[in-house]
Amino acid sequence: MAREQMPIEKQLKGTGGSLAQRSLDIEGFSNGIRLTGREWIAVGLFTVALFLGAPFLWTKNEAFTRESDYRMPYDLSNDYWLYQRYARLAADHYDTLLFGDSVVWGQYVTRQQTLSHYLNERAGKVRFANLGLDGAHPAALAGLLQHYARAVTNKKVILQCNPLWLTSSKYDLRDEEEFAFNHPGLVPQFWPSVPCYKAEISPRIGILVEQRLQFSSWTNHLQQAYFDRIDIPSWTMEHPYDLPLRQFKHGLPPSDNMLRHEAISWTARGMQKQDFPWVDLETSFQWRFFRRAVEILEGRGNRVFVIVGPFNEHAMQEKSHDTYQQIKNGIAAWLQAKNIAHTVPPPLASELYADASHPLADGYRMLAEEIFQRLP
DSSP: OOOOOOOHHHHHTTTTSOHHHHHHHHHHHHTOOOOOHHHHHHHHHHHHHHHHHHHHHHHHHSOOOOOTTOOOOGGGTTOHHHHHHHHHHHHHHOSEEEEOSHHHHTTTSOGGGSHHHHHHHHHTSOOEEEOOOTTOOHHHHHHHHHHHOTTOOSOEEEEEEOGGGGSSTTTTTOOSSOOOOSOTTTSOSSSSOOTTOOOOHHHHHHHHHHHHOHHHHHHHHHHHHHSTTSOHHHHHHHOTTSOGGGGGGGOSOOOOOOOOSOOOOTTTTTOOOBOOOOOOGGGOHHHHHHHHHHHHHHHTTOEEEEEEOOOOGGGBOHHHHHHHHHHHHHHHHHHHHTTOEEEOOOOOOGGGBSSSSOBOHHHHHHHHHHHHHHOO
């Protein structure tokens, strides 16, 4: 015969109370820590102080050495908090700042062979700072200037216009097919729409927050500079026996002085002449944002000088070369109409190009001479 189940009320008899009382006791223990109104206010004030104060205090304690010919470390190209800090420092100490993509940064040269280095050499003193960022196409450059170079006001600025970003609809970011381009954290997240950018809503909102809150960009800086460019929880999973605080003992990496690629000419590299499918200048997405970059800089009182190129015209087939001349003339015409000081330097000798747009060291030296003579 089955054993009769004792009702729960009887089971609780002699244990100190009814089912309801026991339930209340359990709830009481599970919520043992309760904050008063004043304590909640204190927690709120502490949180606000942390959000506002942590990035400021970190800046005071994290050593940033202003080295000769400094350029952003290649591996920290997505560390926009560090870039912002460097832009502020450069604006305080240098006469003229150079902005652009990897051509300004110096993809095939050391930092002592960059355009800014040879301009300083030509000037006979340190006047020029390299604020180039690898992969900073015009749409990214406009975002970089808008959100992370606010300290650059009332300065002399050299801005590079690289026609490379107009060589195809893919580079122009107009293709509907998803494309993993550089610096999605700098392009517009919602409007104007970037056709090949297919990120979900949540990361887009996160990027908007990072662009506007120092605390958010600072936490990204910690991930980029100290935790192998991944979030801290993921880092601890990959390094279960390492103490995270020890990572900060390393300090910031020094200025990048590595030669990223072999310094040989484009022909020695085996490149062939290209038939670039150039986009139309008037409808170009990247050209629109280059003009936006100029507008941002001038709106902050800066005196802008634009370099168009130097593109490797030797690496083009005849038809592509003819189209490029029209585009180059169109860029120069717009700059002239807007009374923006600029130069369209003649192409360098073929052997002074490493690829379609990057000069080698001697090419930078010659370009610096051309630019220095034309600076207002």
